[in-house]
Amino acid sequence: MSESLPGTNYINAVSGIKSWLTTLDHKRIGIMYLLFIAISFGLGGFFALALRLELLNPGQLIVSAKQYNQLFTLHGAVMVFLFIVPSIPASLGNFLLPIQLGAKDVAFPRLNLASLYLYVFGAAFCVYSMVSGAADTGWTFYTPYSSTTDTSVISMTLGAFILGFSSIFTGINFIVTVHKMRAPGMSWFKLPLFTWSLYATAIIQVLATPVLGITLLLLIVERLVGIGIFDPALGGDPVLFQHFFWFYSHPAVYIMILPAMGVMSELVTTFSKKNIFGYKMVAFSSIAIAIISFLVWGHHLYVSGQSDYADMIFSFLTYLVAIPSAVKVFNWIATLYNGEIELKAPFLYFIAFLFLFTIGGFTGIMLASLSLDVHLHDTYFVVAHFHYVMMGGTVMAFLGGIHYWWPKMFGKMYSEKAAIVAWFFIMAGFNMVFFTQFILGTKGMPRRYYSYLDQFQPLHAFSTVGTWVLTVGFLIMAFYLVESLLNGEPAGDNPWGSLGLEWTTQSPPITENFADTPHIIHGPYDYDKVKLS
Amino acid sequence: MKITEPHKEHIVAHHFANSKHEFDSARLGMWIFLVTEVLFFGALFVAYAFLRWSYPEIFVEAHHILSWKMGALNTAILIFSSFTMVMAIRSAQLNQRLKTSLYLITTMICAFGFLVVKFFEYSAKIHHGYLPAKYFVAHGASEYLHLFFGLYFTMTGLHGIHVLVGIGLIIWLLLRNRKGHFYSNYYTPLEMVGLYWHFVDLVWIFLFPLFYLVG
Amino acid sequence: MSNHDHSDHHFIVPARYYVATLLSLLVLTIITVVVAQYNFGGWNLPIALLVAVIKAGLVINIFMGLRWNRTFDRIAFLGSLVFLFIFFLFSFSDELLRPYRNPIEAVHHDIKSPVKPLVKGAEHHE
Known part of the structure; x- marks a missing residue:
C-alpha cells in the first residue's frame, strides 16, 4: 500500500459505493460524517426558518401552536444530537486526529465505522419521530410532560439514545488513539492543540454520555410501564430527571465547544505565523474545562425547585468555567501580537468566533449569578446566550475548520472572494437574529412561546429577517464549496504555509496518511525556530 | 474437536506496530468502555439512593417479598462463572484449546442457570402482581411499594440484558476457538469478553445485597 | 512489523490466585447473607456495602487483572x-x-x- 502510484489518494484508491460503505479508513468515515452532518444542519436550519417565520407576527401565521411546539423540539433535537455534538469531532476530528498524530488510522477502525452506522441508525429513529407525530417536549424531554404527551417521544428518545452510543464509540476511539498511536517523537507536549481538545472532548463523551443513555432509557421505560421515579403522581421526583438529564447535557455543551476551541488554536497560529502563546496553559485549560463541566449542571435548575444550598454551590462553581475559557481567549489574542496576520477566509471565522464567543461567554457569567438568573431564566436572553456560544462559537469554528482543512481533505481550493462575501452575510445575519433576542429577553419575552405581546413585534420581525440574511450566506457557501469540488484549483500540499504535521503529507492524503512513518522533531507551532523551505 | 490441528496464526492489524501494541490498545479501549458502563449502571444506583432515602419503608417490606435464597444462589452462580472465565483465558495463554472451550461452555451454562433462576423469580413476582408502577396490582402495606418494583425490574432487567449479550459473546468465542483462533500470542477477544463478563458479575455483587438483603 | 513475534509479553497469573479469589468471594457471600439475618438497625446498609466493596475489589484486581495492568x-x-x-x-x-x-x-x-x-x-x- 505504501508504494502507491503518484496521484493516488484516499478518495481514488478504491472506487464504488460499496468501497465507501465498508471502508475502515478514518478519512473516508470523516468525510461521510461531514456529509450527514451537513444534511442534519440543513434540516435543523429549515426548522429554525419555519420557527422564525411563524414568529414574524403575534398569533398564527403558518403553523398551529402544537406544530410550533413540535418545530422547536425538532430544531433543538436535530441541532444538538445530530449536528453539533458530532460536528467537529466526528468529521474534522476523525479526518485529522490520526494524521496529526502521525498514525495510519485510529486505534479501532471497525468501531469507527460502527459509530457512523449507529449515527445513521439513530438519525433514522429521529426522522421516524418527525413523520409519526413529532415530539413536542422540547429537546430536554422534561418529565412529567414527556411521559404523558401523546406525541412520538419514544422514537425520538430512542434515536438520541443510539446517537449517544455513536458518540461514546468515537470518544473511546479517540482516547485510545491519542494514548497508543502517536508517531515516534510525538510527546504529549508536541501534540497539536486540536488533538488536545479532542482528547478533552473524548473524556466528557465517555463519562457523561452513558448517563444520558440511562436517563433516556428510564424515560422510555417510564412511558411504557411507568416506573414512577420521575412521576410526582406516583411518588417520584421530576427534578431528579433534570439532575439526570443535565449531568450529561451540561458537559455536552463542552463536547460542543472544546473541539471548536482546538480549531481556533490551529487557525490563530497558522494565520499569524507565530508559536501559540502559553502552549501548556491552552492544553491544560481544555482538560480543566472538561473536568469543571461536570460540576456545574445545577445552574439549569435554579428555578426548578432545587434546594437553595445546591443553587448557591452550583452558582459558585459555574463561575469557575470562566477561568480556563478566558485563559484560551487571552492566549489567542496574545498570539496575534506582532504576528504576520493574513486575513484569509478561515481566519475571518477565527475573528467571528473571538467576538461572538466572548459575548456568549460573558452573558453566560451573567446567567450564572442566581439573583439575575431568576429574572432571565427561560427568556430569550438565554436563547440568545447559548446561540452565541453554540452557533457563534462552535459553528463559526466548524466553518473556519472546514475552510482551513478543505484543501487537505479534497486537494482543491475554493473561491476566496465568494468565501468573504458569505462570511459577511453570515456575520450580519447571525447578529441580526440573536442580538435582538438579548434585548427581547431583558424586556421579558419568554422562550418557547407561540405568540407574544404586540410591543415585541418589531424586534421579532428584525430577528426573523436576520434568518433570511443568514440563509443567503449559507447558500453562497454551499454553492462555492460544491463549485470547488467540481472545478477548484489544485491546492498543493501546504497552501497556508503551516507547520502542522497534517500539511507535510500530500493533499488529499494517501490511504495510510504518510508514505513513511514520520519522526517528529519540532512542535506544531515552532514558527520561531523552523523556516519552511 | 480436532485439538491436534495447529492454531491459526494471528495477523496484527496494519496500523499497529506489533501484537503487544495491539493487545494493550484493545485492553485500554475495553477499560474505557467499562468506565461508560460504570456510569450507566451507577446512575441507576443514584436513583436507588433517592428512593431508599425517600421511602425507606418500601425496602423493608420488599426484602421480605424477594427470595434471598434465589438471590444468593444467583450470586454464587455468577461468581463461579467469573472464575471459569478467567480459567478459560488462562488455558488459552497456555495453548490448551480444549480446556478453553470446556471452561467457556461451563461459563455459558452458568449464565443460562442465572437466567433460569431469574425467570422463576420474575414469574412469581408477576403472578402476585408485583409489577412496575403503572401496572402494579398487589396490595402492599406501604403506599409507595410500586416504586420499588419499578426500580427492581429496571435494574435487574438491564443486568439480565447484559447477561444475554454475554451469552452471545461467549458463543462467538466458542466458534472462534473451534477454528483455532486463540493461542498464547493472541487471545484478545477472550480477554475483552472476560472483562465484560466480570463487570456483569460486579454489578450483581451490588444488586444482590441492596435489593435482597438490606431491609 | 513482525507478525510472528512470540515474545512472551503476557503475564500468566498462577491458578492458585484464581482459586483463592473464588473461595474468598463465596465465603464473603455467605458472610453477607448470614449477617443480614440479624438486624443492626442503621448499620445494615453500611455492613452490606462494605462486604460488596471488598468483593468488588477482589473481582477487579484479580479476575479483571487490574493490579497487573x-x-x-x-x-x-x-x-x-x-x-x-x-x-x-x-x-x-x-x-x-x-x-x-x-x-x-x-x-x-x-x-x-x-x-x-x-x-x-x-x-x-x-
Whole structure:
C-alpha cells in the first residue's frame, strides 16, 4: 500500500459505493460524517426558518401552536444530537486526529465505522419521530410532560439514545488513539492543540454520555410501564430527571465547544505565523474545562425547585468555567501580537468566533449569578446566550475548520472572494437574529412561546429577517464549496504555509496518511525556530 | 474437536506496530468502555439512593417479598462463572484449546442457570402482581411499594440484558476457538469478553445485597 | 512489523490466585447473607456495602487483572468512580436538603408544596 502510484489518494484508491460503505479508513468515515452532518444542519436550519417565520407576527401565521411546539423540539433535537455534538469531532476530528498524530488510522477502525452506522441508525429513529407525530417536549424531554404527551417521544428518545452510543464509540476511539498511536517523537507536549481538545472532548463523551443513555432509557421505560421515579403522581421526583438529564447535557455543551476551541488554536497560529502563546496553559485549560463541566449542571435548575444550598454551590462553581475559557481567549489574542496576520477566509471565522464567543461567554457569567438568573431564566436572553456560544462559537469554528482543512481533505481550493462575501452575510445575519433576542429577553419575552405581546413585534420581525440574511450566506457557501469540488484549483500540499504535521503529507492524503512513518522533531507551532523551505 | 490441528496464526492489524501494541490498545479501549458502563449502571444506583432515602419503608417490606435464597444462589452462580472465565483465558495463554472451550461452555451454562433462576423469580413476582408502577396490582402495606418494583425490574432487567449479550459473546468465542483462533500470542477477544463478563458479575455483587438483603 | 513475534509479553497469573479469589468471594457471600439475618438497625446498609466493596475489589484486581495492568487503565477506572461520586454527591445532597421532599418534615409540618400561600392583600404592596 505504501508504494502507491503518484496521484493516488484516499478518495481514488478504491472506487464504488460499496468501497465507501465498508471502508475502515478514518478519512473516508470523516468525510461521510461531514456529509450527514451537513444534511442534519440543513434540516435543523429549515426548522429554525419555519420557527422564525411563524414568529414574524403575534398569533398564527403558518403553523398551529402544537406544530410550533413540535418545530422547536425538532430544531433543538436535530441541532444538538445530530449536528453539533458530532460536528467537529466526528468529521474534522476523525479526518485529522490520526494524521496529526502521525498514525495510519485510529486505534479501532471497525468501531469507527460502527459509530457512523449507529449515527445513521439513530438519525433514522429521529426522522421516524418527525413523520409519526413529532415530539413536542422540547429537546430536554422534561418529565412529567414527556411521559404523558401523546406525541412520538419514544422514537425520538430512542434515536438520541443510539446517537449517544455513536458518540461514546468515537470518544473511546479517540482516547485510545491519542494514548497508543502517536508517531515516534510525538510527546504529549508536541501534540497539536486540536488533538488536545479532542482528547478533552473524548473524556466528557465517555463519562457523561452513558448517563444520558440511562436517563433516556428510564424515560422510555417510564412511558411504557411507568416506573414512577420521575412521576410526582406516583411518588417520584421530576427534578431528579433534570439532575439526570443535565449531568450529561451540561458537559455536552463542552463536547460542543472544546473541539471548536482546538480549531481556533490551529487557525490563530497558522494565520499569524507565530508559536501559540502559553502552549501548556491552552492544553491544560481544555482538560480543566472538561473536568469543571461536570460540576456545574445545577445552574439549569435554579428555578426548578432545587434546594437553595445546591443553587448557591452550583452558582459558585459555574463561575469557575470562566477561568480556563478566558485563559484560551487571552492566549489567542496574545498570539496575534506582532504576528504576520493574513486575513484569509478561515481566519475571518477565527475573528467571528473571538467576538461572538466572548459575548456568549460573558452573558453566560451573567446567567450564572442566581439573583439575575431568576429574572432571565427561560427568556430569550438565554436563547440568545447559548446561540452565541453554540452557533457563534462552535459553528463559526466548524466553518473556519472546514475552510482551513478543505484543501487537505479534497486537494482543491475554493473561491476566496465568494468565501468573504458569505462570511459577511453570515456575520450580519447571525447578529441580526440573536442580538435582538438579548434585548427581547431583558424586556421579558419568554422562550418557547407561540405568540407574544404586540410591543415585541418589531424586534421579532428584525430577528426573523436576520434568518433570511443568514440563509443567503449559507447558500453562497454551499454553492462555492460544491463549485470547488467540481472545478477548484489544485491546492498543493501546504497552501497556508503551516507547520502542522497534517500539511507535510500530500493533499488529499494517501490511504495510510504518510508514505513513511514520520519522526517528529519540532512542535506544531515552532514558527520561531523552523523556516519552511 | 480436532485439538491436534495447529492454531491459526494471528495477523496484527496494519496500523499497529506489533501484537503487544495491539493487545494493550484493545485492553485500554475495553477499560474505557467499562468506565461508560460504570456510569450507566451507577446512575441507576443514584436513583436507588433517592428512593431508599425517600421511602425507606418500601425496602423493608420488599426484602421480605424477594427470595434471598434465589438471590444468593444467583450470586454464587455468577461468581463461579467469573472464575471459569478467567480459567478459560488462562488455558488459552497456555495453548490448551480444549480446556478453553470446556471452561467457556461451563461459563455459558452458568449464565443460562442465572437466567433460569431469574425467570422463576420474575414469574412469581408477576403472578402476585408485583409489577412496575403503572401496572402494579398487589396490595402492599406501604403506599409507595410500586416504586420499588419499578426500580427492581429496571435494574435487574438491564443486568439480565447484559447477561444475554454475554451469552452471545461467549458463543462467538466458542466458534472462534473451534477454528483455532486463540493461542498464547493472541487471545484478545477472550480477554475483552472476560472483562465484560466480570463487570456483569460486579454489578450483581451490588444488586444482590441492596435489593435482597438490606431491609 | 513482525507478525510472528512470540515474545512472551503476557503475564500468566498462577491458578492458585484464581482459586483463592473464588473461595474468598463465596465465603464473603455467605458472610453477607448470614449477617443480614440479624438486624443492626442503621448499620445494615453500611455492613452490606462494605462486604460488596471488598468483593468488588477482589473481582477487579484479580479476575479483571487490574493490579497487573498499566497505570492508565487504573486511572481510567478510578476516574469513573470519582465522577459517579460527583453525580451522587450533588444530586443526592440536593434531594436531602429540599425541605418539602423530606418526608419526616412533611409529616410534621404538613408541607406539601414549596410555595408558601400569599398573604391576602400582600400582592398590593408597592
